[in-house]
Amino acid sequence: MTYTKLVFELSSPGRVGYQLAETGITKTNQPSLDASLFRQEPASLPEVSELDIVRHYTKVSQKNIGIESGFYPLGSCTMKYNPKINDEMASLDGFKLIHPTQPLETIQPLLKIYYDMANMLNEVTGMGGTSLNTFAGAHGELVGLMIMKSYHEARGDHQRTKVVIPDSAHGTNPASAMMLGYETITIKSKNGMVDVDALKQVLNHQVAGIMLTNPNTVGLFEKDILTIAKLVHDVGGLLYYDGANLNPLLGLARPGDMGFDIMHMNLHKTFSTPHGGGGPGSGPVSVAKHLVPYLPKPVVVKDNNQYRFDYPSTSCGQVGGFYGNFLVVIRAYSYIRTVAQDLMNVGPNAVLNANYIQASLKDLYKLVADQPCMHEFVMNGLIDQTSGLKTLDIAKRCLDFGIHAPTIYFPLLFDQSIMVEPTEVESKETLDEFIKIFRQIAQEASTTPDVVKTAPHHTPVGRLDEVSAARTPVLHYQALTKIKEN
Numbered sequence: 001m002t003y004t005k006l007v008f009e010l011s012s013p014g015r016v017g018y019q020l021a022e023t024g025i026t027k028t029n030q031p032s033l034d035a036s037l038f039r040q041e042p043a044s045l046p047e048v049s050e051l052d053i054v055r056h057y058t059k060v061s062q063k064n065i066g067i068e069s070g071f072y073p074l075g076s077c078t079m080k081y082n083p084k085i086n087d088e089m090a091s092l093d094g095f096k097l098i099h100p101t102q103p104l105e106t107i108q109p110l111l112k113i114y115y116d117m118a119n120m121l122n123e124v125t126g127m128g129g130t131s132l133n134t135f136a137g138a139h140g141e142l143v144g145l146m147i148m149k150s151y152h153e154a155r156g157d158h159q160r161t162k163v164v165i166p167d168s169a170h171g172t173n174p175a176s177a178m179m180l181g182y183e184t185i186t187i188k189s190k191n192g193m194v195d196v197d198a199l200k201q202v203l204n205h206q207v208a209g210i211m212l213t214n215p216n217t218v219g220l221f222e223k224d225i226l227t228i229a230k231l232v233h234d235v236g237g238l239l240y241y242d243g244a245n246l247n248p249l250l251g252l253a254r255p256g257d258m259g260f261d262i263m264h265m266n267l268h269k270t271f272s273t274p275h276g277g278g279g280p281g282s283g284p285v286s287v288a289k290h291l292v293p294y295l296p297k298p299v300v301v302k303d304n305n306q307y308r309f310d311y312p313s314t315s316c317g318q319v320g321g322f323y324g325n326f327l328v329v330i331r332a333y334s335y336i337r338t339v340a341q342d343l344m345n346v347g348p349n350a351v352l353n354a355n356y357i358q359a360s361l362k363d364l365y366k367l368v369a370d371q372p373c374m375h376e377f378v379m380n381g382l383i384d385q386t387s388g389l390k391t392l393d394i395a396k397r398c399l400d401f402g403i404h405a406p407t408i409y410f411p412l413l414f415d416q417s418i419m420v421e422p423t424e425v426e427s428k429e430t431l432d433e434f435i436k437i438f439r440q441i442a443q444e445a446s447t448t449p450d451v452v453k454t455a456p457h458h459t460p461v462g463r464l465d466e467v468s469a470a471r472t473p474v475l476h477y478q479a480l481t482k483i484k485e486n
């Protein structure tokens with residue numbers, strides 16, 4: 001690929017790429033503004049023709065890697081295809097043009113969608129109630145822990161200041177607990193799973209709860225989950241389930257049946273809504289029956305076939321401006337309704353795809369647990385270490401083959417982690433291509449290791465100095481001043 005000029009470098013004085021209609025606003029009917037507020041000189045905007053700007057942004061977009069340009073096997077992330085019908089539904093005028101303060105009788109169908117969606121998620125999770133008011137996975141965690149706190153406090157149980165979290169947990173778990181003032185107790189994993197004996201030693205009446213995910217972040221199913229649930233409940237604690245990546249469970253098992261009391265899901269992972277780029281997310285929170293009174297307000301209730309908002313006094317509080325990211329909820333609702341018949345196959349196919357890749361690479365890459373995985377698995381670098389190639393080199397080499405690298409150096413339990421999550425939407429051909437690439441990289445490690453060490457070779461820029469890029473980033477274009485001078 002060649003260097004793409006910045007739009008400022010394409011600029012030529014007097015070129016115009018747009019036409020504006022007459023506004024009818026004249027100097028005399030303008031609102032009177034303080035003269036000091038007016039621009040003293042024109043803004044330094046690039047001047048380009050319409051064709052040039054279209055070409056420019058098309059070129060820039062082609063440098064972007066996304067789920068729609070290639071395989072995106074990031075583990076603990078569920079980068080999943082966003083079916084176009086979701087966007088079509090979300091852009092219907094009846095959804096897109098509503099205002100959050102519209103009278104309730106004019107938004108009955110929308111409230112029905114919230115009501116039905118919550119019920120569908122209750123069914124999927126085996127829980128008793130769901131709130132759609134949260135804006136992200138981490139937000140769901142925070143609100144889930146607020147519910148945990150409200151529950152203990154409502155019972156006058158004020159001594160519970162600690163939350164137990166395994167060392168394999170997603171980084172947001174301890175961060176969310178800290179935000180609520182909880183002290184976190186980390187328990188070490190044993191063979192990638194919760195060490196039940198270590199858990200027993202930290203459980204007491206100061207423990208508000210435990211945060212777990214199952215399958216855990218190593219991609220293994222915590223088979224002792226019923227024992228763990230009993231141990232935590234016996235000391236009066238609650239179980240929080242991090243369901244960001246719930247797809248491996250769909251059709252196979254439900255957190256509610258495992259003994260979990262509170263959980264969140266990421267609609268932007270499990271339920272196919274767009275993910276990444278800081279775009280709008282949604283992290284619904286589901287709770288067991290006895291915790292329903294503590295869900296955030298407002299909640300949608302139905303009486304006499306009419307839907308309305310309710311503001312229960314027991315609620316843990318209002319957690320956003322209005323009612324969450326409504327159009328994201330619409331997309332996920334559309335996804336569930338579209339795949340309804342097939343929803344039971346989501347989990348099994350996600351698990352099958354991950355196991356297929358794992359089994360096809362285990363003679364060349366070190367598995368951290370040589371046993372069947374769930375929706376993702378972790379390799380700890382190459383088995384043959386003579387080349388000295390690191391996980392970073394392998395990830396950079398992936399880019400030369402046009403695929404996004406897997407998650408690397410997470411989980412932190414292993415020093416060369418490569419974490420792969422194909423999801424259920426990928427075809428066997430795509431999985432085979434990925435396997436071929438990873439086998440070729442392992443081959444290159446013994447024949448031409450320098451090619452891997454200096455990768456990537458076919459991307460717009462080669463290997464970057466990542467430390468400088470993070471510590472001293474150059475975030476503005478110097479030539480701006482040059483344009484001004486002209």
Ligand SMILES: *Cc1c(COP(=O)(O)O)cnc(C)c1O
Nearest residue numbers: 076077136137138170172242244
């Ligand atoms: C992605 C993820 C989160 C956080 O979700 P955000 O929407 O990014 O805040 C939490 N836990 C796990 C396991 C995740 O994969």
